[in-house]
Amino acid sequence: MLVVPGDILYEGRIRTGDNTYRSQGKVSATRIGLVNYTKGMVSVIALEARFNPLTGDLVIGEVVDIELGKWILDIDAATPAVLNVPDAIDAPFRSDIDMTKILDVGDIVVAKIVDMDRQRTPILSILGRDLGRVAEGFIVRLTPSKIPRLIGKKGSMVNMILRETGCNIVIGQNGRILIHGKTREQEEQAVSVIEKIEREAHISGLTNRVQEYLKNMKEEKG
Amino acid sequence: MSKEKKKTRRKTKKKPTKRFDGRNPMELRPIKIESGVLPNADGSAYIEMGKNKVLVGVFGPKEMHPKRFAKPNMATLRCRYHMSPFSVDPRRSPAPSRRDMEIGMVMTWALEPAIFLDRYPRSVIEVYAEILEADGGTRTACINAATVALVDAGIPMRDLVASCSAGKMDGKLVVDLGDYEDKEGEADVPLAYMPKLEKITLLQMDGVLPPNEFEECINLAIEGCKQIYEIQREALKKKYGISEELQEEAEE
Numbered sequence: 001m002l003v004v005p006g007d008i009l010y011e012g013r014i015r016t017g018d019n020t021y022r023s024q025g026k027v028s029a030t031r032i033g034l035v036n037y038t039k040g041m042v043s044v045i046a047l048e049a050r051f052n053p054l055t056g057d058l059v060i061g062e063v064v065d066i067e068l069g070k071w072i073l074d075i076d077a078a079t080p081a082v083l084n085v086p087d088a089i090d091a092p093f094r095s096d097i098d099m100t101k102i103l104d105v106g107d108i109v110v111a112k113i114v115d116m117d118r119q120r121t122p123i124l125s126i127l128g129r130d131l132g133r134v135a136e137g138f139i140v141r142l143t144p145s146k147i148p149r150l151i152g153k154k155g156s157m158v159n160m161i162l163r164e165t166g167c168n169i170v171i172g173q174n175g176r177i178l179i180h181g182k183t184r185e186q187e188e189q190a191v192s193v194i195e196k197i198e199r200e201a202h203i204s205g206l207t208n209r210v211q212e213y214l215k216n217m218k219e220e221k222g
Numbered sequence: 223m224s225k226e227k228k229k230t231r232r233k234t235k236k237k238p239t240k241r242f243d244g245r246n247p248m249e250l251r252p253i254k255i256e257s258g259v260l261p262n263a264d265g266s267a268y269i270e271m272g273k274n275k276v277l278v279g280v281f282g283p284k285e286m287h288p289k290r291f292a293k294p295n296m297a298t299l300r301c302r303y304h305m306s307p308f309s310v311d312p313r314r315s316p317a318p319s320r321r322d323m324e325i326g327m328v329m330t331w332a333l334e335p336a337i338f339l340d341r342y343p344r345s346v347i348e349v350y351a352e353i354l355e356a357d358g359g360t361r362t363a364c365i366n367a368a369t370v371a372l373v374d375a376g377i378p379m380r381d382l383v384a385s386c387s388a389g390k391m392d393g394k395l396v397v398d399l400g401d402y403e404d405k406e407g408e409a410d411v412p413l414a415y416m417p418k419l420e421k422i423t424l425l426q427m428d429g430v431l432p433p434n435e436f437e438e439c440i441n442l443a444i445e446g447c448k449q450i451y452e453i454q455r456e457a458l459k460k461k462y463g464i465s466e467e468l469q470e471e472a473e474e
Contacts, residue, residue, distance in 0.1 A: 002459055002462060004373060004382065004454075004455055004458050004459070005336075005373055005378070005379035005380065005381060005382060006379070006380060006381030006382055006416070006417075006418040006419070007418070008418065019378065021338075021378075021380070023380070023419075028380070028381070028418070030338065030378035030379055030380070031373070031376055031377075031378055031379075032373050032374075032376075032458055046376060047376075047462065048265065048373070048374055048375065048376035049376035050264070050283065050375075050376050050377075078282070078283040078284065078285075078297075078342045078345040079285055079344060079345060080285055119343075119344065120343070143376075145376075202462060
């Protein structure tokens, strides 16, 4: 059921899940979304929400600034993220390092949130497999709360898209998705599928509809 | 309720004389709200409230610039109210006037209680309201549209804020005053209200009213807000409306 902020979801004793709040014994929604009652808990699956960075999230960000010993990245969160030099080259910062040679302003980076500092600024790292600067591909945006629908149950949705389009897809938890295929056509296919998910994420039977959509697209082409 | 109040109410009921624009005293202007109209804003809304036409964009929560204005414990809400030069006759200067700044501040105060600002410390939420056509009661239209835009931006809120005005024109109490009633009438009471929490977030008055009529005006405006609240809900749900049919299909 679609709810808007302020809608009363439950009166009485119940645990409050995501996007809900309790006031005077009533549990209400804080965002527009779909209500989900599970055992002893009520939550709202948001249809519109900003990315809430958590430790361990894989994100795709853009370098917006370089300061002494650190890069500042925009990861579509309320505050920008920080990437320190030791988290980028696995060596301590020295003043003779030319930081722009490693990452420059405007670069797109796949990174992992390893920590939050005292002011809850996300600290990133690009040390690890498949992390680091992105050389080519498409970046598409999806509302961050819809990422679980793109992945599907045990990755069923994303695996299907991988199989059908032949593209390599990296999903950032912040809603930026990197698509890299062999041909422009493949990439455009994957982009249109993600746009479809953005529009229809809140309707059940999404995987089947996407499968059909991909099939139709292939037939049109063939 | 006092006897006097009953008297005035009976009077208005007995003579349902039309207002100058053909409305009944308790009738709102036709309202149309649309959400998600600006692709580059985080959230947006467009409202038509009678002849008022307002476009609202919401950006953020994002980093505050300059940084020293950021509050360490909560987000800041910034509202900018601006009337386009062509929104009124005669054309006005596009520079922000004293009135624009006041209404921007009033919008901030009206919306702040509904938002969980403490969830986003050191950041800023920006609301830009642009009046494309003005016909009295633009601040209420702005607040109505800004609420829809804030929800569209995915900002956590306690409740929606609906806003409506009530006032007195030719000795009669009326709701949702138009430009002519605003200027020629005896009093104008704009009010913003959170219908589910039953809390008033904005209350202003322009003109002179006896205390009993002032209270009556508040009640009338609250009734108006409740009607507007339903329209806001519909507007928010409409964005996902086409898909509700799909949902029924999927359930079948």
